[in-house]
Amino acid sequence: MQRLAVLSGHLRPVSGGEASALERQATAAPSTLPPGAKPKVAVLGAGGGIGQPLAMLFKLHPGIGELSLYDVVGTAGVAADISHIDTSVKVSHFTGPDKLAGALYGCHLVIIPAGVPRKPGMTRDDLFNINAGIVKTLCEGVAKYCPDAWVAIISNPVNSTVPIAAEVFKRAGTFNQGKLLGVTKLDVCRANAFVAEAIGVPPEQMDVPVVGGHAGITILPLLSKATPRVELSPEKAQALTERIQNAGTEVVEAKAGKGSATLSMAYAAYKFGESCLRAMTGAEGVTEYAYVASNVTQLPYFASKLRLGINGVEEYYPLGRLNELEEKNLAALQDELQKSIEKGVEFARKA
Numbered sequence: 001m002q003r004l005a006v007l008s009g010h011l012r013p014v015s016g017g018e019a020s021a022l023e024r025q026a027t028a029a030p031s032t033l034p035p036g037a038k039p040k041v042a043v044l045g046a047g048g049g050i051g052q053p054l055a056m057l058f059k060l061h062p063g064i065g066e067l068s069l070y071d072v073v074g075t076a077g078v079a080a081d082i083s084h085i086d087t088s089v090k091v092s093h094f095t096g097p098d099k100l101a102g103a104l105y106g107c108h109l110v111i112i113p114a115g116v117p118r119k120p121g122m123t124r125d126d127l128f129n130i131n132a133g134i135v136k137t138l139c140e141g142v143a144k145y146c147p148d149a150w151v152a153i154i155s156n157p158v159n160s161t162v163p164i165a166a167e168v169f170k171r172a173g174t175f176n177q178g179k180l181l182g183v184t185k186l187d188v189c190r191a192n193a194f195v196a197e198a199i200g201v202p203p204e205q206m207d208v209p210v211v212g213g214h215a216g217i218t219i220l221p222l223l224s225k226a227t228p229r230v231e232l233s234p235e236k237a238q239a240l241t242e243r244i245q246n247a248g249t250e251v252v253e254a255k256a257g258k259g260s261a262t263l264s265m266a267y268a269a270y271k272f273g274e275s276c277l278r279a280m281t282g283a284e285g286v287t288e289y290a291y292v293a294s295n296v297t298q299l300p301y302f303a304s305k306l307r308l309g310i311n312g313v314e315e316y317y318p319l320g321r322l323n324e325l326e327e328k329n330l331a332a333l334q335d336e337l338q339k340s341i342e343k344g345v346e347f348a349r350k351a
């Protein structure tokens with residue numbers, strides 16, 4: 001088919017212009033993977049601090065068929081650059097809203113780091129006014145052009161942008177609870193790194209559950225459930241918890257006005273994307289932490305341990321028994337997380 005030949009069959013980066021005739025007629029392509037086929041992955045916000053290194057990491061992934069780079073600026077340069085890496089992943093690039101259809105057509109996994117990052121003194125919620133609209137518009141495109149795709153949202157405030165995406169998909173009739181995932185993997189990476197450092201084990205061996213949300217006190221590491229087992233006084237556990245909760249701010253302050261975590265976030269998004277790709281191509285026993293629509297607590301969205309399968313989340317693990325400190329911190333996050341969820345839902349319903 002001509003459309004597929006151009007959008008998916010090229011051997012070099014195609015420009016949005018080349019695809020534009022097709023985009024005018026683009027409708028949703030079936031995004032169920034035939035056995036043995038390699039997924040198409042889109043990065044929306046590919047010109048940015050996270051998008052660029054994430055695009056490079058995906059270009060190295062042998063399981064990806066096509067990598068579609070979308071942004072409102074700068075995708076041609078990123079695509080030209082990474083397309084010189086001698087791996088088989090095809091790279092295509094699309095710039096500007098009228099090219100969104102081409103970027104999304106036939107995608108199996110859409111990762112969204114589009115939007116503005118924090119500067120020192122800001123909270124993630126301070127990004128809401130700009131990023132809420134960006135995520136909403138991009139998800140409207142997903143609903144139209146690749147409604148079956150898995151969608152991983154990085155753009156902050158994640159506690160609100162995931163509910164916004166869900167409302168967009170519900171309105172479009174394409175909502176699939178198991179395929180909409182807020183990326184909280186960086187919190188898990190940080191918890192592993194900090195706890196490993198504190199107890200003197202290699203970070204690669206550390207496994208610290210982090211649940212809740214992705215902002216300040218809503219980030220809840222469950223240190224009592226770490227493996228290997230960690231013996232910490234309540235004071236030390238609280239100090240480590242606070243470091244994990246404030247880790248994003250630590251980077252924002254160190255970058256002193258030049259943005260927030262980009263390289264560690266690209267790594268975390270790559271590892272998370274890798275898990276999604278493994279699960280959607282049939283691997284069993286894939287587990288990840290992500291912020292999703294959930295019944296694990298009374299909050300309608302919550303990050304927790306999930307088992308991923310071919311159709312998205314297949315199992316939501318219960319939190320299990322928490323210690324006194326974790327119970328206290330879980331109680332403390334409820335109000336803020338609930339308000340952030342409501343803010344997102346209200347925005348999407350009004351807009």
Ligand SMILES: NC(=O)C1=CN([C@@H]2O[C@H](COP(=O)(O)OP(=O)(O)OC[C@H]3O[C@@H](n4cnc5c(N)ncnc54)[C@H](O)[C@@H]3O)[C@@H](O)[C@H]2O)C=CC1
Binds near residue numbers: 074
């Ligand atoms: N979930 C998490 O753990 C983390 C989330 N973040 C969030 O990720 C987002 C991106 O951060 P950075 O890459 O550092 O920012 P950045 O400013 O370097 O890049 C953002 C990119 O988004 C693009 N963009 C803006 N509007 C767009 C639109 N309508 N459509 C497509 N692309 C658009 C920009 O042109 C830019 O290239 C921020 O909201 C940040 O807070 C950052 C780190 C960790």
Ligand SMILES: O=C([O-])CC(=O)C(=O)O
Binds near residue numbers: 117186248260
């Ligand atoms: O702190 C920020 O603004 C970016 C972010 O979400 C993180 O690094 O965890």
